Amino acid sequence: MQIDAHQHYWDPARDDYGWLTPELTTLYRTFGPADLAPLRARAGVQRTVVVQAAPTVEETRYLLDLARGEASIAGVVGWVPMLQHDAPALITELARDVKFKGVRPMLQDLPDDHWIANPALAPAVAALIEHDLAFDALIFTRHVSALETFATRFPDLRIVIDHGAKPPIRDGSAGLQEWADGITRLARLPHVHCKLSGLATEAAPGWTEATLRPYVDHLLQSFGPARLMWGSDWPVLNLNGDYLLWHSVTNTLLAALSDQEREAIFGANATAFYRL
Template sequence: MTTISTIERIDAHQHYWDPARGDYGWLTPSMTALYRAFGPADLAPLRASCGVARTVVVQAAPTVEETRWLLDLARNEPSIAGVVGWVPLDDPHVATLIAELAREPKLRGVRPMLQDLPDDDWIENADTARGVEALIAHDLAFDALVFTRHAHALATFLARNPALRVVIDHGAKPPIADGGESGYTAWSQAISRFARFPHVHCKLSGLATEAEPGWDDATLAPWVAHLLASFGPQRLMWGSDWPVLNLNGDYARWHASAQRLTQALSADERAAVFGGNAAAFYRLKTGLGDPPAG
């Protein structure tokens, strides 16, 4: 029987990259805090200081080559519990590609980087049926990287694919820095809409990046409260979004803030948010080599 003491802390969303690879179109030399290689050795002391045992590494380039690179990295790195890669989800041959990549046991999902696509309605209109069927067949998840403006299109996709496990990245990137009531209202309505689908989870991540410099617990509190109210502690999972987090915070600061902002939860609920939910959602292997129930 799993007890609170045996539930390991898992960072459900972080990145490794090397700009020298040449396929990170968004990552430019002007982004001085991010424009260098980041690997497991860089994250290890930060994880240790927060008691985080393992992580889910998420793609940062829309290429199959980067996905293979991450899987190669994960193969010999025990701290990587799983990889969320990228595939051309609307390619006619995507099922064959997914089947090939799924031979790597640490591939746990895919992410099409919806926020960067020129068409906000792509996920609603693209022919992704083959890709979705392959994801379901191989028990892989789908990460949705979206803003509020994608709400209608994503909701249509969610309704169409009830058997696909989906997680909303970064709480749908709320407009925290804008501070406007209309922005909060539109975002909160989108979150509530997503949460009505029982197969959808959400990541408590990326909020610091969306805030003004100098953010504190009070800055993030209403946004975290709505995520908790919408998804509950059973469908919310903490992630660092490191090293993107370095643009407006640091690992220990965000981890401590998230701990305080969820302190009203029970011990079981906190253990779920900070590890158990990620392990179950992504079907991560435990120390015994078996996936957890759920």
């Protein structure tokens, strides 16, 4: 079974996304399961993990409501206010929904790059571990040290880095080594995984297989096929690509792997990581 480990559904009328403004004409409309279904069918992707796009509990509940009536949604990664005193109780409540699989605090948008290193996160993390939930880390290279501190502090928490830590692909060689070194450091921690997603969005328009190969190769070398999982980041992907192209290019970039290794990246790893 192929699983898209990272995609989004949203409705701008809900008005809690912040970043999703009318100026983003490609994205500023409702995206739901019916929009993705034909693309999934052509790519052979049966199920998906839907990831939060707004820092509100209300959006998390919206996604869980959507998931209850949609068999293709295997799991939901939501948002909780992890530093609030009631975060553990909220996590416990949400965990009663079988499709609630983890949380994501949208680290890239927080004003403090070291927020994730705050020891006060411990009660919320303890609740995640207690309920066998995962943690999605939406980071850039500048967050690596803080995430390393966090991951080292909580070795029992399953952590996945979204979008390969968003390498500076459009900048060419500028920043490449710093990103690569950061990935190497994080990959040394065995409970840290990584999503093969979001790379097209970080590239300049007109990207090709050759554009992305150095980044995919480094992620593969660092994490290995057992700790990588494919995701589309659809519909954000539509800003600089499309679902079928990204799926096809990823297949080409992973062509040297065995069938079993490709099957792991395109589904089995996500199943195990998110407990789908």
